Amino acid sequence: MSNDLEQRLRAAFDHLAGPLAPPGLVSGTLRKARQHRRRQLVTAGVAIAAVAAGTYAGAAALTGRTSTVDAAAGGDIAVTGLSCQPGAAYQPDEPPHSRLLNPATGRYVTVPYCGAVPSPDLTKAVVTGGAGSKADPEKQGILDIATGQVRWISGVAGLAVWSPDSRQVLLYTNQAAQILHTGRGYALVDAATAVARLVPFQNPRGAPVWLPDGTIAIVTCGCPTAPAPRGEVVDPGYYADPTPGPRVPVTLPPGKRPDHPIRVTTPGVPDPAPVEEVHTGRNWRPLPMVSPDGTRVVFTVAEGMDAPVVDVAATSTGRQLHRITLPAYNEVVGWYDADHLITHYLPRHPAPGAKDTDEVLSIISVSTGKVERTVRRDTGYGTIEFDADVTVGGVSGKATKVGF
Amino acid sequence: MDAEARADFEAFVVARSAALFRTALTLTGHRQQAEDLVQTALARTMRHWGRIRTDRPEAYVRAAMVRIQLNWWRSRSRRPETPTEPLPEAVTDDPTGAVDTSLALAEALRRLSARDRAVLSLRYFEDLPHEEVAAAMGCSAATVRSQISRALRRLRELAPDLETDHAEEATR
Numbered sequence: 010m011s012n013d014l015e016q017r018l019r020a021a022f023d024h025l026a027g028p029l030a031p032p033g034l035v036s037g038t039l040r041k042a043r044q045h046r047r048r049q050l051v052t053a054g055v056a057i058a059a060v061a062a063g064t065y066a067g068a069a070a071l072t073g074r075t076s077t078v079d080a081a082a083g084g085d086i087a088v089t090g091l092s093c094q095p096g097a098a099y100q101p102d103e104p105p106h107s108r109l110l111n112p113a114t115g116r117y118v119t120v121p122y123c124g125a126v127p128s129p130d131l132t133k134a135v136v137t138g139g140a141g142s143k144a145d146p147e148k149q150g151i152l153d154i155a156t157g158q159v160r161w162i163s164g165v166a167g168l169a170v171w172s173p174d175s176r177q178v179l180l181y182t183n184q185a186a187q188i189l190h191t192g193r194g195y196a197l198v199d200a201a202t203a204v205a206r207l208v209p210f211q212n213p214r215g216a217p218v219w220l221p222d223g224t225i226a227i228v229t230c231g232c233p234t235a236p237a238p239r240g241e242v243v244d245p246g247y248y249a250d251p252t253p254g255p256r257v258p259v260t261l262p263p264g265k266r267p268d269h270p271i272r273v274t275t276p277g278v279p280d281p282a283p284v285e286e287v288h289t290g291r292n293w294r295p296l297p298m299v300s301p302d303g304t305r306v307v308f309t310v311a312e313g314m315d316a317p318v319v320d321v322a323a324t325s326t327g328r329q330l331h332r333i334t335l336p337a338y339n340e341v342v343g344w345y346d347a348d349h350l351i352t353h354y355l356p357r358h359p360a361p362g363a364k365d366t367d368e369v370l371s372i373i374s375v376s377t378g379k380v381e382r383t384v385r386r387d388t389g390y391g392t393i394e395f396d397a398d399v400t401v402g403g404v405s406g407k408a409t410k411v412g413f
Numbered sequence: 414m415d416a417e418a419r420a421d422f423e424a425f426v427v428a429r430s431a432a433l434f435r436t437a438l439t440l441t442g443h444r445q446q447a448e449d450l451v452q453t454a455l456a457r458t459m460r461h462w463g464r465i466r467t468d469r470p471e472a473y474v475r476a477a478m479v480r481i482q483l484n485w486w487r488s489r490s491r492r493p494e495t496p497t498e499p500l501p502e503a504v505t506d507d508p509t510g511a512v513d514t515s516l517a518l519a520e521a522l523r524r525l526s527a528r529d530r531a532v533l534s535l536r537y538f539e540d541l542p543h544e545e546v547a548a549a550m551g552c553s554a555a556t557v558r559s560q561i562s563r564a565l566r567r568l569r570e571l572a573p574d575l576e577t578d579h580a581e582e583a584t585r
Contacts, residue, residue: 015537018568021518022538026435031448035430038452039423 109134109154120152122159128175133200135169135178151178151203160203165196172219176200179219218299218306302347305330307375309341319350321375333378336371345372349381422462426455429471436475439534440482442523454478475539476549479531521572529564536561 107125108117124137132154138161139147149169150161167180180196196205297308307321319341321331335341339352352371372382430451437447437454454477458470465473522530528550535546536557543554550557 014565017518018533018537021522022439022534025442025519025522026438026538030431030434031444034434034448034451035427037448038426038430038455 107136118154120157122152125152126169126171128171128200129173130175133175149180151198151200162198162203162205165205167196170219180205218297298341298344300344300347307341307350331375333373333375335373336380339371348375349373350375418463418466421466422459425470433474433478436534436539437478439538440478440531450478450482453481472545472548479549480551482531483527517572517574521568524571525564525567529560529567532557532560533564
């Protein structure tokens with residue numbers, strides 16, 4: 010190599026390395042090192058979960074995994090999406106946006122929408138756009154994550170529940186007796202075209218879930234006027250589309266319809282002033298969640314802060330299998346595998362600097378309620394960071410800067 | 414990690430982050446990736462700090478950055494969605510041609526494989542001897558020499574004007 014070219018190469022590297030280190034590099038590094046030391050969030054590609062955090066929400070999706078929890082394995086959870094709450098007020102310098110995991114790169118992409126609920130295959134997401142005004146009403150659409158293109162859904166909006174094959178979205182609303190201006194039921198949206206059609210169902214109080222075979226099951230509110238005996242089928246609310254399937258007579262206690270979003274307060278803001286509403290994507294409580302193998306469904310019985318209670322029932326019979334009391338302030342965000350749930354601890358009234366401001370993901374046995382592993386991270390309100398080594402679909406990558 | 418070791422690690426991060434960031438920039442060519450790379454390497458370093466703190470920790474971090482970058486590059490190269498920096502704007506009317514040459518060289522470096530780029534960075538930016546480059550790359554010094562030769566050949570292929578410019582300058 011000539012000295013001249015050598016000098017040019019050195020000059021090129023010097024020029025390349027010229028920019029000053031970003032502000033916050035040291036503090037960010039130290040924070041990351043501490044977090045990294047405490048835990049790593051690593052996915053084995055078969056278990057994917059997302060959690061709500063701080064003033065934002067995420068979505069959860071778990072696919073088949075049957076092994077028991079191995080505390081020494083280093084973890085296998087990846088956050089698939091963090092999303093701001095539609096309709097919330099935002100600062101001009103921090104407009105609505107969501108972060109979605111791109112499994113191809115293991116990195117997160119930012120999309121300028123709230124309410125993002127990623128599809129199980131992470132190629133698409135339901136997003137919410139519009140300012141919520143008369144001139145620019147709130148609307149939902151199907152986002153192609155790779156291209157950024159959104160196909161807006163007309164005529165209906167609701168809580169999005171993706172089909173297992175990511176080809177359809179069921180929109181569920183606890184308020185709409187009339188949707189699509191045609192009748193009672195739920196809206197089924199084709200993800201490719203964003204065209205919605207009515208799924209007629211006479212008792213739309215029940216919460217929809219998809220079974221692994223692609224059928225939709227409705228976990229009904231046991232009785233709107235009087236409590237139903239546990240395990241007894243009051244309204245075997247069931248609708249299967251496109252093919253009939255077995256009935257899913259699971260009952261949900263009354264008064265647990267998802268019309269009470271969680272409210273949190275921010276440190277420094279006088280309690281009880283609510284500043285944000287949080288829901289957890291498709292797991293907006295008490296939306297039930299079916300186990301990866303389709304045999305069980307978990308739903309929230311009591312949302313209490315001190316002792317939230319969930320039931321696990323058989324999807325084939327509706328029989329109650331387990332009742333678990335979760336650690337205080339926890340909520341179920343998904344199934345970890347056939348025998349374990351992932352719960353998320355979200356402090357409601359954290360004291361600044363207190364230990365309980367840490368957010369914790371726990372993996373809990375559905376049979377014993379025992380916490381088998383916890384994944385902890387620090388969070389400051391207004392800052393959410395999941396820095397995770399991820400492997401999704403066999404592709405490894407680095408997922409950093411997830412925080413807002 | 415005890416309090417003393419933690420304080421020692423934090424002092425190292427404070428003292429060396431900026432320099433490591435510069436190295437990361439030469440490895441990645443991307444500011445955000447460089448920041449991620451430094452932070453990730455240091456986070457991993459912390460786990461082994463008790464063992465390496467007295468044994469050239471910066472070399473350990475540098476090697477970690479190279480390994481991580483090679484892994485990232487491999488995973489990204491399997492898929493098309495790679496974050497990219499904006500291409501540099503075209504430069505015109507540069508009487509000396511120096512800027513054009515610099516941009517051409519920067520673009521050529523960007524298009525090198527991560528391994529070729531790393532070996533050139535360690536050798537010509539860090540000015541490391543072949544043996545230390547080999548240690549960081551996890552190969553022998555002989556392999557490093559051949560990789561440098563190959564990387565330079567590839568660089569000339571990607572930026573043939575470099576040789577032309579050099580020849581023109583030589584005849585002036």
